[in-house]
Amino acid sequence: MSVFLPTLLLCVYGFFSNLRPSEPFLTAYLMGPDKNLTETQVVNEIYPIWTYSYLVLLFPIFLVTDYLRYKPVLLLQASSLVVTYVMLWKAEGLLAMQLLEFFFGLATASDVAYYSYIYSVVEPEHYQRVTGYCRSITLFGSAAGSLAGQLLFSVAKVQLLHLVIFTLASAGVAFLAPWFLPMPKRSLFFHKSPGAAEERPGSRSSSQMEKTEDLENKMPLNIQESTTMSRSSEAERRHSGLKEVLRVLFEDFVQCYRCGPLLAWSLWWALATCGYFQVVNYAQALWENVRPSKNYEIYNGYVETLSTLLGALAALLVGCLPVSWAVWGEMALFLLSLLMAACVFVMDTVKDIWLCYSSYVLFRATYMLLITVATFQIAASLSMQRYALVFGVNTFVALLLQTLLTVVVVDTAGLGLNVYTQFLIYGAYFAVISVIFLLAGLCKLASRRRSEQEVLTNGRAETESDSPSSSEAASCR
Incomplete structure (x- = not known):
């Protein structure tokens, strides 16, 4: 039951927070009679705010999430989604839509709380199962x-206005679920369980994951001790705890990225995710140019559904592919990145909406295939703290490049x-990624x-040096 309840509540939250009927029609809605914004305003002035806010908020949210132990940040994310869709429904004007994008960036940056919370309330033997539930329910x-x-x-x-209202109602249902989640007693860095502290590789054990000393042992955990501690001492301990966490994060960062295979997969992760975000964010604007919603019926929802399910x-299917990723990983990244580049070029150059839709579906499915492989390859040799750190760094680098x-x-x-x-540049961007990994693959094979x-x-040489003594060896037998 202790595993069932938080998993169920997280799945309810993940489902309804991602149930957004208005999402495939956002560009058409903003450029339509409801908001009456121009393409330049939507594409060049509103959408970029999401990228900037996501980048700026990612690292602070990462630390705050761990320090506050997940649940408060989940509530912040749920509130941000409600504010986003209330503004999308009621607010008018360019400045209001830019502020809306900021709140949506805050909600996106808070995803780390959703994907981390479950690890603080269930035992490690349940990680794989509950991760599968939480990730699949969002898709x-x-x-x-x-x-x-x-x-x-x-x-x-x-x-379209009513679709926004339906999305707001879904966000309202999602807002209720986190309130009933139990408050975790531990987290990855600031609040570790008593048995979590491990020896650091640089000092005594090189095979174990680098972890900081259990900070809870340094802090008062009962009322009597905390009342006798002065305010200055308490603040000093909090400050030293933050410095210790940052030091451990930096040392783990250096240790992780010394590994060549992990660095290669992380490089693809960051580069491809940057391009993926750009293509997905602005695909609706491209479709609106190819087939204007004012004149034709559009099918963006079917395309998003199909691309998500195929992805x-x-x-x-990754686990069923008979590929030795350790040997052929770079060449696979080259070929499939080249396929993604071709999809983007087709979307850009062929002014046919059905080819645009098909290329987009293939593009997203290919990315989800490769990002799953990258996730597995990176996580296979990492424990939970480094898992969170490496994925956070990769996402941050992707957002920095995207910015x-x-x-x-x-x-x-x-x-x-x-x-x-823009899409011509994005296609060239993926072509450059494919060339990078072609060169890396050729160097690895050589x-x-x-x-x-x-x-x-x-x-x-050893055989030749051993041959004169063969008679002696025979005599010894």
Whole structure:
């Protein structure tokens, strides 16, 4: 029951917070009669705010989430989603929509609380199972929301404004679930369980994960002790605790990224996620140019549903693929990144909405396949603290690259390019990624071939040196 209740509540929250019928039609809604914004305002002035706020808030939210032990940040995320959709329903004007994007960036940055909470209330033997539940329910919620939105829009002829109201109602249901979650007594860094402290590799054990000393042992845990402690001493301890956590994070960061395979998969993660975010964020604007919603019926909801479900299926099939990722990983990244580049080029150059839709579905499915492989390859040799750290760093680097790309290509403060030119650049971006991993794969194959030749050469030399003593060996027998 202790595992069932928080898992059930998290699944309810994950489903309804991702059940967003209005999401596939956001660009059409903003550019339609309800908000009456121009394409330049939506693409070049409103959407970039999400990228900037996500980047700025990610690291502070990461620390606050661990320090406050997840539940308060889950409540913050739920509140941010409600505020986002209330503003999308009622607010008007460019500035209001930019503020809306900030709140949505806050909600997105708070995802770390959703994906970390469960590890603080269940035992490690349940990690794999509950992770599968929580991640799959978010994909199912997203797909169900897209499908429901399309059916309501196309079949029931519901207005886009009403889809926003349905999304707000779903966010309202999601807002209720976190209140009933139990408050965790431990977290990954600030509040460790008494048995969590392990020896650090640099001092006594190189095979164990680097962890900081249990900080709870340094802090008063009962009322009598805390009342006798002065305020200055308490503040000093909190400050030293933060410094200790930051020191451990930095040392773990250095230790993790010394590993060549982990660095390669992390590099692809950061580069590809940056491009993926850009393509997904601005795909609706491209579709609006190819097939304007004012003149034609659009099917964005079906496309988002199909791409999400195929992506989830591709992720499930990763374990069945007979590929030695340790050997052929870089070449697979080269080929599939090249396929993603081709999909983006087709979306940009072929002015046919059905080819645009098909390319988008293939693009998302390919990304979800590879990001699942990258997740597994990175997590296979990491324990929970380093798992959270590496994934957080990879996401931060992806957002940093995305911010640079947004400032230069999208924002009116930079080039402020139209959406077709943007997608041409995104296609070239994925082509560059494929070239990087082609070179890395060729270097790895060449290095492996040299190593095999050296082994053969050394083996022959040892055989020749041992041959004169063969008669002596025979006599010893």
